[in-house]
Structures are given as C-alpha cells and as structure tokens.
Amino acid sequence: MSKRLLVGVFESEDDTLAAIRASRQRGFKVVDVYAPYAVHGVEEAMGLSPSRLPWVVFALGVLGGGLKVWFEFWTTAVDWPLNVGGKPFNSLPAFVPVTFEVMVLFAAVGAVLSFFFVCGLYPAKRTVLPVAGVTDNRFAVVLEETDSTFEPAEVQKMFENFHAVHVEEQITGEAA
Amino acid sequence: MAEAAIALRPPLIEGDKSIAQVTHDVCAPMEARPTALWWVALLISSSFLLLGAAAIAYQISVGVGTWGLNRTIGWAFDITNFVFWIGIGHAGTLISAILFLFRQRWRTSVNRAAEAMTIFAVMCAGIFPVIHTGRPWFAYWMFPYPNTRGSLWINFRSPLVWDFFAISTYFTVSAMFWFIGMLPDLATIRDRATAKWRRKLAGLFSLGWNGSYRAWQRYEVVYLMLAGLGTPLVISVHTIVSWDFATAVLPGWHATIFPPYFVAGAIFSGMAMVLTLMIIARKLMRLEDYITIRHIDRMCKLVITTSAIVGLSYGTEFFTALYSGSSYEQFVFLNRALGPLFWGYWTMVGCNVVVPQLLWFRRVRAYVPAVFAICILVNVGMWFERFIIIVTSLSRDFIPANWFHYAPTRVEVATLLGSFGLFFTLFLLFCRFIPVIAVAEVKGVLKYGKPPRESAHE
Numbered sequence: 001m002s003k004r005l006l007v008g009v010f011e012s013e014d015d016t017l018a019a020i021r022a023s024r025q026r027g028f029k030v031v032d033v034y035a036p037y038a039v040h041g042v043e044e045a046m047g048l049s050p051s052r053l054p055w056v057v058f059a060l061g062v063l064g065g066g067l068k069v070w071f072e073f074w075t076t077a078v079d080w081p082l083n084v085g086g087k088p089f090n091s092l093p094a095f096v097p098v099t100f101e102v103m104v105l106f107a108a109v110g111a112v113l114s115f116f117f118v119c120g121l122y123p124a125k126r127t128v129l130p131v132a133g134v135t136d137n138r139f140a141v142v143l144e145e146t147d148s149t150f151e152p153a154e155v156q157k158m159f160e161n162f163h164a165v166h167v168e169e170q171i172t173g174e175a176a
Numbered sequence: 177m178a179e180a181a182i183a184l185r186p187p188l189i190e191g192d193k194s195i196a197q198v199t200h201d202v203c204a205p206m207e208a209r210p211t212a213l214w215w216v217a218l219l220i221s222s223s224f225l226l227l228g229a230a231a232i233a234y235q236i237s238v239g240v241g242t243w244g245l246n247r248t249i250g251w252a253f254d255i256t257n258f259v260f261w262i263g264i265g266h267a268g269t270l271i272s273a274i275l276f277l278f279r280q281r282w283r284t285s286v287n288r289a290a291e292a293m294t295i296f297a298v299m300c301a302g303i304f305p306v307i308h309t310g311r312p313w314f315a316y317w318m319f320p321y322p323n324t325r326g327s328l329w330i331n332f333r334s335p336l337v338w339d340f341f342a343i344s345t346y347f348t349v350s351a352m353f354w355f356i357g358m359l360p361d362l363a364t365i366r367d368r369a370t371a372k373w374r375r376k377l378a379g380l381f382s383l384g385w386n387g388s389y390r391a392w393q394r395y396e397v398v399y400l401m402l403a404g405l406g407t408p409l410v411i412s413v414h415t416i417v418s419w420d421f422a423t424a425v426l427p428g429w430h431a432t433i434f435p436p437y438f439v440a441g442a443i444f445s446g447m448a449m450v451l452t453l454m455i456i457a458r459k460l461m462r463l464e465d466y467i468t469i470r471h472i473d474r475m476c477k478l479v480i481t482t483s484a485i486v487g488l489s490y491g492t493e494f495f496t497a498l499y500s501g502s503s504y505e506q507f508v509f510l511n512r513a514l515g516p517l518f519w520g521y522w523t524m525v526g527c528n529v530v531v532p533q534l535l536w537f538r539r540v541r542a543y544v545p546a547v548f549a550i551c552i553l554v555n556v557g558m559w560f561e562r563f564i565i566i567v568t569s570l571s572r573d574f575i576p577a578n579w580f581h582y583a584p585t586r587v588e589v590a591t592l593l594g595s596f597g598l599f600f601t602l603f604l605l606f607c608r609f610i611p612v613i614a615v616a617e618v619k620g621v622l623k624y625g626k627p628p629r630e631s632a633h634e
C-alpha cells in the first residue's frame with residue numbers, strides 16, 4: 001500500500017522540536033524524525049515509548065553470569081576434578097572474577113546485537129535517506145497524510161513558520 | 177544573564193561553528209591528501225613496527241631463551257610491557273564510559289581518539305603474554321574447550337586465567353563501544369564521500385544508518401548500557417592484572433593495596449598518553465578549535481589527581497612494610513629505594529610524583545609544550561613503576577642464595593620498541609581513515625555555553 005508523506009526539512013534542533021510538538025498537537029501522525037545527532041527531548045516530543053533494551057541487557061547479563069558459574073563448577077568439581085594446591089574443587093570465591101567478566105561480555109554483546117536487530121541495521125544495507133543532508137546538518141520531520149482532512153498546503157505553512165528550509169511530498173511503497 | 181552564563185560555562189568548541197562546519201572540519205583533512213608530516217611519522221613508526229616484528233619472529237623461532245630471564249627472575253620485561261600497555265588503555269575507557277556517566281560533556285572532543293588508543297594499547301599488551309607462552313601457536317589452549325588432553329579444563333582459580341578473560345572481554349567491549357559511537361559518523365562520511373571506494377567502504381560499515389530517531393533513541397540507550405558495563409569492567413581489568421601479583425606470596429607483591437593502586441596508576445599513565453596523542457593530533461589534523469586549551473586543562477587536572485593517588489600509594493607501601501613487622505617486606509622496600517635498581521625507583525618517584533606537581537600552576541597547564549613534556553615523563557615513570565615492582569621483588573626474595581640480577585636483552589628492547597611502532601602506526605592510520613572527533617556528539621554540544629536563541633514563535 002502506498003503512503004503519502006510530507007517531509008519538512010529544518011536547520012536547527014529548536015525548530016525541529018517545535019515543529020514536532022506543533023504537529024502532534026494538531027493530531028498529525030509523526031512517522032519519523034531524522035537528525036544528524038541525538039537531540040535532547042525529541043523522543044518525548046514524538047511520544048516514543050521507552051526502549052526495552054535495558055531489560056534484554058539485564059536478562060543476558062544474568063544468563064551469562066549464571067551459565068559461567070555453572071560451567072566453572074562443572075569443569076572443576078564434576079567433570080575433571082583436579083587438586084590444585086589443596087584448594088577445594090568447588091572454589092566459589094575464585095570463580096567470581098571470570099563470572100563477572102563473562103556476565104559483562106554477554107550483556108554487552110547482547111546489547112549491541114539486539115540493537116542492530118531491532119533497528120534493522122546490518123552490513124552493506126542499502127541506505128534510505130528521507131532527504132539529503134540528514135547525516136550532515138539537516139533535520140527532517142516526516143508526517144503521514146492519513147486522510148482527506150490533511151491539507152498539505154496548510155501543514156507546509158505551519159512548517160515554514162518554524163523556519164523550514166524545504167517541504168516536500170513523497171509517495172512511498174512502504175514506511176520510510 | 178546571558179553574559180553571566182557564558183562566563184560560568186564557556187563554550188566547549190571554539191570559533192562559533194555551524195553544524196555543517198563541524199562535519200567539514202573533521203572530514204576534510206581525511207579527504208585531502210596526507211601531509212608530508214604524516215608520511216614522515218608513519219615511516220618512523222612503521223620502521224619500529226618492522227623491527228618489533230623481526231624481533232618477535234626471531235624469539236619465536238629460537239625461544240624465550242633469547243630474553244634476559246633466569247631461574248630467579250622468570251617475569252620481567254614482557255610483563256612490564258603488558259601492564260604498561262593495559263594501563264595506557266584504561267584512560268580511554270575512563271573518558272568514554274566514566275566521564276559519560278558523569279555527564280562531562282567536554283569528553284565529546286576527545287573520546288573517539290581516546291577509545292582508539294584503548295583498542296590499540298590492548299592490542300600491544302596482548303602481544304607480550306602470547307609470546308611469553310613460548311609456543312604462541314598453542315595460545316588457544318587458554319580457551320576452555322572440550323579437548324583430547326583428557327578433557328583437562330583450564331584452572332579457573334588462576335589469576336592468569338582471570339586475566340585472559342578480563343583482557344579479551346575488555347578488548348571486545350571497547351571495540352564494540354568504539355564502533356557503536358562511530359556508526360553515525362560513518363554514515364556522515366558515506367553521504368558526503370565523492371570517492372567511490374570511500375562511499376562503498378563507509379556504506380559497508382555504517383550498516384544503513386540514516387539518522388532516524390527511532391534508531392537514535394535505542395542508540396542512546398545502548399550507549400548508556402555499554403558505558404554502564406564498561407565502567408566496572410575497566411576497574412575489574414586492572415584489578416585482575418594487579419592480582420597476577422597480589423595473589424603471589426612474594427614480598428612487595430602480596431599486598432591488598434594493589435588493586436586501587438594499579439587502577440589509579442593505569443588511569444594516570446593513560447591520561448598522560450591521551451594528552452600526548454591529543455597534542456599531536458590537534459596539530460597534525462588542525463583541530464585546535466575542538467581540542468582546546470580547556471580540554472587539555474581538564475585532562476591535566478585528572479593527571480595531577482591520579483598522580484596524588486599514586487604518590488600516596490608509594491608512601492602507603494612503605495608504611496605497610498614498616499608496620500607489618502615483616503623483615504622480608506621491609507627489606508624489599510629498602511632494596512627498591514637503595515638497592516641496585518635505586519635509579520629506576522627514583523626515576524619513578526621523580527616522574528610520577530614530583531614532576532606532575534608543576535601542573536598545579538594554571539600557566540603550566542596552558543602551555544602546551546610543557547604539558548607534552550610532563551606527559552612523556554609520566555609515561556617513562558609509569559613504565560619504570562611496573563619494572564621496579566616486578567623486577568626488584570623477584571631479584572631479591574627470601575633466600576639470598578637465590579638472588580640474581582636482570583638486564584633486558586636486545587631482543588626484548590626491540591620488542592618493546594616494536595610495540596610502540598605498532599601503537600603509533602595504528603594511531604596514524606586511524607587519524608587518516610576514521611573521524612578523529614566524534615562528529616555527531618560534538619554537534620550535540622555546539623550550543624553549550626551559548627545564550628539561548630530567542631524564538632520567534634511559541
């Protein structure tokens with residue numbers, strides 16, 4: 001299904017933030033916002049729900065740490081017990097450092113991989129930019145023209161009130 | 177009001193840059209032809225790298241007998257270099273993770289290069305234990321994997337195994353942190369590249385990043401998570417390195433002060449190395465507006481703080497030896513200060529405790545050549561610290577009949593020089609192919625210290 005999108009291009013973060021807030025106030029659907037850097041406050045303005053990645057990281061950290069404790073216990077006390085300097089086979093305190101490292105490793109690698117997964121980022125992916133310059137010095141606010149009450153000319157005027165440098169309509173096969 | 181705000185919080189970036197100018201200033205030197213100075217620097221550092229490679233090839237083919245080790249001193253130059261390089265790396269993580277958690281936004285100008293330094297330093301450090309195994313082709317035996325040697329597992333009680341896990345985790349996490357931070361900048365390079373190979377290569381690694389805020393939101397979360405994980409990680413790494421010594425019963429090593437002492441020393445030496453590199457990079461890549469005197473000033477303050485902790489640790493060690501009543505412990509410390517390696521001990525104290533006191537003066541902190549010289553001396557001093565700790569304790573332990581001297585051979589010195597060659601070669605290549613400054617992060621702090629713009633609307 002094709003979608004009609006209206007893209008407003010801005011030069012500063014203040015204008016972008018104001019434009020997002022105004023659009024949402026008027027009930028327009030903000031599909032996405034593009035920015036060359038992480039602008040403080042955009043997620044609140046867009047109404048994005050907080051990311052659930054911290055829970056994934058926490059779960060993976062617990063999993064990694066837990067697996068490692070079990071593995072160290074199994075290798076040194078069950079599978080091939082070896083007397084090292086008369087220490088007990090199950091030397092739990094001595095297992096702490098490696099357990100900690102493996103916990104961090106699981107949590108960190110998991111955080112990065114799940115970030116790539118949820119954002120759909122992968123090597124050599126074909127890049128789709130809404131307009132040129134969003135990785136340099138332009139900010140773009142993309143609205144969806146949901147129904148016939150959406151007046152592109154009126155919205156364009158609103159964007160221009162916020163010093164939009166350029167406003168264009170785009171038709172896409174899928175969400176941008 | 178606005179003037180007062182500026183006086184209290186001067187802008188982080190000088191020259192009143194626009195967003196596009198930041199992109200240009202950082203990317204343009206990479207896109208231009210390298211300067212003659214860069215070629216000369218690369219030639220020198222890669223010559224050292226070649227020397228080191230030849231030395232390593234020689235000692236692997238002949239054996240560890242090419243080193244100056246003996247039955248009394250089984251650990252010396254290689255482990256000194258290992259601890260030295262690992263320590264260098266720690267300042268990069270301090271800047272990238274700890275200062276991020278403390279919301280020190282001035283870090284944006286230096287974090288990319290500092291993280292690069294971390295990764296290269298850990299690479300240099302990794303060389304030494306691997307060649308010290310004598311048979312580096314069996315280095316994979318460190319992995320706990322099911323094997324045909326009677327399913328013999330590695331000894332998880334050994335600090336050397338802890339070290340292996342700590343260093344490999346540290347390297348992996350630092351490399352990921354660096355890459356994640358670089359992702360938006362790689363996209364910037366891709367979108368402004370004119371050369372086809374550059375666009376292709378940046379396109380491959382930028383993973384299709386397009387600045388969508390849905391990705392930015394998660395990016396910020398992942399960055400925070402990695403910083404939160406990196407902070408205890410970096411402290412654990414040098415703690416574990418210090419346990420390589422502290423879990424031995426040797427006087428001078430067997431001390432509970434070792435973990436904080438080593439972590440502070442690591443950050444001290446690393447901060448000095450960051451400053452050394454930054455002073456070179458800002459000149460070489462013309463980034464004086466981004467890495468300003470104020471950045472250097474703040475890093476100098478970190479140097480003097482950690483210098484004070486290190487100095488206190490030196491004193492505490494003597495006090496503990498005295499107070500312990502152990503004659504072996506007392507002898508080791510007297511031997512360090514007055515024994516055959518007294519010159520190394522006093523070089524260490526001079527470079528690490530006395531010289532950094534100059535940084536109390538604002539005028540010294542603002543004079544770049546002086547800061548550069550002090551940082552070089554700190555690095556010399558910190559190298560000697562590890563050498564003194566390792567060699568003096570081993571060379572004169574409990575039984576005088578065991579006492580022996582140690583002197584490095586030419587092969588060992590060549591390996592050390594080679595590690596410096598590797599480090600600087602990698603750093604110079606980094607300066608050419610990767611934006612030295614975190615472009616996307618610097619854009620976020622451009623407004624810092626500027627009066628808020630009057631809005632026409634609202």
